[in-house]
Amino acid sequence: xxxxxxxxxxxxxxxxxxxxxxxxxxxxxxxxxxxxxxxxxxxxxxxxxxxxxxxxxxxxxxxxxxxxxxxxxxxxxxxxxxxxxxxxxxxxxxxxxxxxxxxxxxxxxxxxxxxxxxxxxxxxxxxxxxxxxxxxxxxxxxxxxxxxxxxxxxxxxxxxxxxxxxxxxxxxxxxxxxxxxxxxxxxxxxxxxxxxxxxxxxxxxxxxxxxxxxxxxxxxxxxxxxxxxxxxxxxxxxxxxxxxxxxxxxxxxxxxxxxxxxxxxxxxxxxxxxxxxxxxxxxxxxxxxxxxxxxxxxxxxxxxxxxxxxxxxxxxxxxxxxxxxxxxxxxxxxxxxxxxxxxxxxxxxxx
Amino acid sequence: xxxxxxxxxxxxxxxxxxxxxxxxxxxxxxxxxxxxxxxxxxxxxxxxxxxxxxxxxxxxxxxxxxxxxxxxxxxxxxxxxxxxxxxxxxxxxxxxxxxxxxxxxxxxxxxxxxxxxxxxxxxxxxxxxxxxxxxxxxxxxxxxxxxxxxxxxxxxxxxxxxxxxxxxxxxxxxxxxxxxxxxxxxxxxxxxxxxxxxxxxxxxxxxxxxxxxxxxxxxxxxxxxxxxxxxxxxxxxxxxxxxxxxxxxxxxxxxxxxxxxxxxxxxxxxxxxxxxxxxxxxxxxxxxxxxxxxxxxxxxxxxxxxxxxxxxxxxxxxxxxxxxxxxxxxxxxxxxxxxxxxxxxxxxxxx
Numbered sequence: 001x002x003x004x005x006x007x008x009x010x011x012x013x014x015x016x017x018x019x020x021x022x023x024x025x026x027x028x029x030x031x032x033x034x035x036x037x038x039x040x041x042x043x044x045x046x047x048x049x050x051x052x053x054x055x056x057x058x059x060x061x062x063x064x065x066x067x068x069x070x071x072x073x074x075x076x077x078x079x080x081x082x083x084x085x086x087x088x089x090x091x092x093x094x095x096x097x098x099x100x101x102x103x104x105x106x107x108x109x110x111x112x113x114x115x116x117x118x119x120x121x122x123x124x125x126x127x128x129x130x131x132x133x134x135x136x137x138x139x140x141x142x143x144x145x146x147x148x149x150x151x152x153x154x155x156x157x158x159x160x161x162x163x164x165x166x167x168x169x170x171x172x173x174x175x176x177x178x179x180x181x182x183x184x185x186x187x188x189x190x191x192x193x194x195x196x197x198x199x200x201x202x203x204x205x206x207x208x209x210x211x212x213x214x215x216x217x218x219x220x221x222x223x224x225x226x227x228x229x230x231x232x233x234x235x236x237x238x239x240x241x242x243x244x245x246x247x248x249x250x251x252x253x254x255x256x257x258x259x260x261x262x263x264x265x266x267x268x269x270x271x272x273x274x275x276x277x278x279x280x281x282x283x284x285x286x287x288x289x290x291x292x293x294x295x296x297x298x299x300x301x302x303x304x305x306x307x308x309x310x311x312x313x314x315x316x317x318x319x320x321x322x323x324x325x326x327x328x329x330x331x332x333x334x335x336x337x338x339x340x341x342x343x344x345x346x347x348x349x350x351x
Numbered sequence: 352x353x354x355x356x357x358x359x360x361x362x363x364x365x366x367x368x369x370x371x372x373x374x375x376x377x378x379x380x381x382x383x384x385x386x387x388x389x390x391x392x393x394x395x396x397x398x399x400x401x402x403x404x405x406x407x408x409x410x411x412x413x414x415x416x417x418x419x420x421x422x423x424x425x426x427x428x429x430x431x432x433x434x435x436x437x438x439x440x441x442x443x444x445x446x447x448x449x450x451x452x453x454x455x456x457x458x459x460x461x462x463x464x465x466x467x468x469x470x471x472x473x474x475x476x477x478x479x480x481x482x483x484x485x486x487x488x489x490x491x492x493x494x495x496x497x498x499x500x501x502x503x504x505x506x507x508x509x510x511x512x513x514x515x516x517x518x519x520x521x522x523x524x525x526x527x528x529x530x531x532x533x534x535x536x537x538x539x540x541x542x543x544x545x546x547x548x549x550x551x552x553x554x555x556x557x558x559x560x561x562x563x564x565x566x567x568x569x570x571x572x573x574x575x576x577x578x579x580x581x582x583x584x585x586x587x588x589x590x591x592x593x594x595x596x597x598x599x600x601x602x603x604x605x606x607x608x609x610x611x612x613x614x615x616x617x618x619x620x621x622x623x624x625x626x627x628x629x630x631x632x633x634x635x636x637x638x639x640x641x642x643x644x645x646x647x648x649x650x651x652x653x654x655x656x657x658x659x660x661x662x663x664x665x666x667x668x669x670x671x672x673x674x675x676x677x678x679x680x681x682x683x684x685x686x687x688x689x690x691x692x693x694x695x696x697x698x699x700x701x702x
Contacts, residue, residue, distance in 0.1 A: 116475060124518075166532065170529060
């Protein structure tokens with residue numbers, strides 16, 4: 001990893017270790033998948049962590065996610081759409097990890113207004129809350145590769161045009177740009193990481209509307225057949241959640257990231273079929289994965305919003321923050337499957 | 352003009368003449384600057400025109416704007432944020448010229464939520480209204496060059512990244528993409544024209560918050576001194592409103608424009624100083640323009656959102672729709688100044 005970040009004079013110094021001790025960190029969406037994994041890491045770093053989550057049914061929030069740290073964090077159940085609540089909650093915080101969002105592309109098409117309220121309007125009001133109540137806070141926003149839509153070229157770097165293919169992508173695009181704007185105009189230090197497909201323990205598993213990864217993992221563990229649309233050759237890059245958390249922490253502590261947008265990503269990209277094959281092999285190590293998989297034709301409504309291959313060029317964050325993913329797919333899936341086999345009943349009812 | 356559009360097999364055929372006779376056209380923001388000029392042209396083409404406008408004070412709506420056609424159009428005072436109203440009003444329309452918007456960059460920073468409600472949320476609900484009540488309608492959206500922010504290169508083509516520098520630019524970016532999305536996913540034929548600085552009769556003149564052009568024209572007519580920030584060398588391209596109206600009409604009748612985004616623009620670009628000099632000369636033909644101009648230092652808050660030079664590459668619309676601006680700056684300003692000298696009391700109280 002160190003070789004890769006030539007732009008940094010002293011790569012050894014690029015670390016967040018020790019920098020969060022005694023610092024106050026607010027995580028919106030803190031009971032969700034990435035938020036809870038981040039919280040566990042921050043507690044390990046000695047941070048004073050406040051989790052804000054609305055626990056909207058069918059979103060990602062789950063109190064069990066923070067079981068290992070439940071006595072070491074404060075939990076405030078609140079919705080980021082609540083302007084008055086956010087005005088209060090941002091006060092005194094050193095860091096805001098702004099992860100709350102509506103993340104289902106399907107839901108965004110069925111109820112575009114709710115997606116807009118959470119992914120656009122609430123982002124604006126969170127930033128207004130910071131501006132008026134805590135202008136010295138540092139804000140790390142969880143953006144998404146979804147803003148790019150169907151790639152014009154691969155790998156997709158940050159200079160690729162944004163051409164979102166669903167309401168969620170449009171609203172996340174706006175939400176991201178409010179952050180850049182408030183950095184540039186008001187000096188509220190903020191940046192965006194465009195997360196790619198992220199997987200790991202604590203992913204929502206109750207339904208299939210938040211993407212294929214969680215659903216495939218659930219089916220494989222339950223010995224049910226996985227259905228892959230098309231020929232399964234669509235390429236994706238996937239980050240294990242600990243790697244995404246590393247990026248969030250590095251971005252928080254380095255001022256050089258302010259006002260900027262960074263892709264996360266991974267190499268090499270993996271096909272959906274390749275992912276499923278590794279997943280099934282891993283599950284078989286645990287005595288599961290007996291349902292196998294099947295290729296089925298693309299349903300027309302899915303095909304219309306399919307983006308084909310996607311994988312990112314993440315050299316900007318590699319060069320700026322010395323970040324690179326460390327956990328290979330098979331190892332990440334092993335940790336993920338082990339977690340869900342142990343805690344399955346906290347995430348779904350087995351059929 | 353005809354030579355320029357080689358991509359079109361029969362450039363002579365590229366006209367909207369005769370294509371609006373008996374057609375029903377709805378214009379949101381229909382009492383505003385561009386909306387009213389468009390309405391006058393559509394009435395001349397024999398269209399059945401319905402104007403929807405909220406007449407929000409300080410926005411652009413002005414009943415006097417439609418004086419020449421007041422008995423030939425229907426006016427419905429309504430706000431595009433009114434979902435139920437829009438659900439009804441889109442029915443039976445062949446065309447929707449979607450021009451309603453909050454257009455003041457300054458206001459968007461002072462009241463970002465209202466900008467969001469009008470430029471994001473209402474756009475979504477207008478498109479939902481079309482989808483559920485009139486999916487065969489054709490929608491022409493008035494986008495803006497403001498979405499580009501400060502140019503990375505000149506002239507700015509449609510492949511330039513969007514990096515908006517104010518809340519208005521972010522919300523207009525989202526509003527535009529809802530249109531492209533509804534075209535692509537739901538087949539609601541829609542497109543966006545990214546208007547550049549547009550000027551002409553019926554521009555709002557009550558205050559200076561909608562841009563420098565109107566304000567400079569007012570000062571020049573009133574024999575007051577024009578203050579130009581910086582050295583006055585900032586380049587802009589400007590379209591006379593009749594040229595913008597031509598583009599809106601061509602885009603409405605040609606299916607090849609659907610789902611696409613087009614810059615408007617003009618050549619050569621003109622400096623702010625050059626614009627003011629022509630304006631003052633034109634005013635002097637009418638016995639006004641005696642206030643002159645003065646260069647003053649950029650106020651820091653303005654400098655922060657100044658975008659430097661901007662002018663567009665508009666070859667995409669030239670090649671696709673054979674559109675080119677026809678009215679030179681001096682001629683456009685002559686028509687504009689003549690209009691305001693005749694009707695000044697309908698637009699502002701002289702000091």
